[in-house]
Amino acid sequence: MPTIFVYVGAALAEIAGCYAVWAWLRxxxxxxxxxxxxxxxxxxxxxxxxxxxEAAGRAFAAYGGVYIAASLGWMWLAEGVRPDRWDLAGAGVCLAGAAVILLAPRG
Known part of the structure; x- marks a missing residue:
C-alpha cells in the first residue's frame, strides 16, 4: 500500500476517533x-x-505533518471553520518537514 494512502487513512481514523471523544466530553x-x-x-x-x-519513530514523526494538514481539513469540512493563512503556512512547513524525514536518502 503506498505510504501516502497509509498516512491519509491513519489521519482520518485518528481524527475521527479523537473527535468521538471530543463530541462526548465537550x-x-x-x-x-x-x-x-x-x-x-x-x-x-x-x-x-x-x-x-525500519524505525517506528520515523514513521510516527513523518506522520505528524500529515496529521496536522488533515486536522485543518477536518476543521474546515466537519466544523465549518476555514483555515487562515497562518494555519496553511504552518501545515506547509510541517508537510515539508515530514517529506524530509520520509524521503531522505538513507544508506
Whole structure:
C-alpha cells in the first residue's frame, strides 16, 4: 500500500476517533460515541504499522505533518471553520518537514 494512502487513512481514523471523544466530553453526545471512537483509534495505530521504514519513530514523526494538514481539513469540512493563512503556512512547513524525514536518502 503506498505510504501516502497509509498516512491519509491513519489521519482520518485518528481524527475521527479523537473527535468521538471530543463530541462526548465537550459536545454533550452519548457515551456510545466512545465505542466507534476506540475502534477508529485502533485502526489508526494499525495503519501506521504499514509504513515501510525500519524505525517506528520515523514513521510516527513523518506522520505528524500529515496529521496536522488533515486536522485543518477536518476543521474546515466537519466544523465549518476555514483555515487562515497562518494555519496553511504552518501545515506547509510541517508537510515539508515530514517529506524530509520520509524521503531522505538513507544508506
Amino acid at each position: 459536545g454533550g453526545r452519548s457515551a456510545l460515541w466512545l465505542g466507534p471512537g476506540a475502534a477508529s483509534l485502533a485502526l489508526f495505530a494499525t495503519l501506521l504499522t504499514f509504513v515501510p521504514t
